[in-house]
Amino acid sequence: MPQNGKSDASDGSSAIGKINLRILPFLFFVIFAAFVDRTNVSYAALPMSSHLGLTASMFGFGAGIFFLGEALFSVPSTMAARRAGVHKWIPLLMVGWGTCASxxxxxxxxxxxxxxxxxxxxTESGVxxxxxxxxxxxxxxxxRARVITGITSGTGVAxxxxxxxxxxxxxxxxxLDLxxxxxxxxxxxLPVIAVGLVALLVFRPAPSPRDGSARAKSTGWPGRCKATRLDGQSPATMRPCRFRRSSICCWSRPFSISRRPAQSRRLGSGCLRSVSNRSASRSATLDGCSRRSTSSA
Structure with a gap:
């Protein structure tokens, strides 16, 4: 019995290590690229407005309408991800938003x-x-807490x-006269489109713990990854005050991104503004580590 327990633990650690190496960097890139493509319009504000004859209000409306599309289609996109599978849906989203961004x-x-x-x-609503x-x-x-934190830290890096x-x-x-x-x-x-097309060919679904397939065994899949079911006991659902505070923090972030200064024509100003975001990326990683060490979700 002890040997079986050690063997299961070893298989589980091996599987997690392989997943971290093969899947986590890709998911990190996805969230990184998504936030780069949604915020780059603020850096192009001055020359773009000058060439197209956009007023400040016209540019602000165009920048903000992004969040309307994201809000309206986030639920349908999530349902499509569950139906089609994230191994197909994420690459399709990449091709879609890469096309729009280009x-x-x-x-x-x-x-x-x-x-x-x-x-x-x-197209970014389901990311x-x-x-x-x-x-x-x-x-x-x-x-999951540490993994999700590692993935979402791509926003800070972006x-x-x-x-x-x-x-x-x-x-x-x-x-080229552009x-x-x-x-x-x-x-x-364009790089997002290229990566999305490649991922559409090589990104495969997660092995099911119940299928007993050779692929599941070859990856050392421990069969422990079951979707979390909320039973109504989650602190976020049981404590309205905490939920309201979390909602305020969540929905205020897009406005902080959209209100970035437009003066990004020189490398110096770009580097200066990037410094203020480094602490956010690092604190997110530390938060995920602390959640894992305290076994909190």
Missing amino acids: AMAFVTGPVAFYVLRFLLGV MPSMILAAALWWPESH MVVGAPLAAVLIEIEGA AGWRWLFLLEG
């Missing part, structure tokens, strides 16, 4: 700007729910890297 390079007026920003919100679903399918409950990266790309002015802000959208959207 198409921003060819915007010629405010209407096209509004439509593409709305469609970008629609975060799909990340949570993937964590529930691939990792046991004891590892804010740190996005500013100086945008400042550099905008300086590609006049290449303005620098158009290169910004192209070079931050």
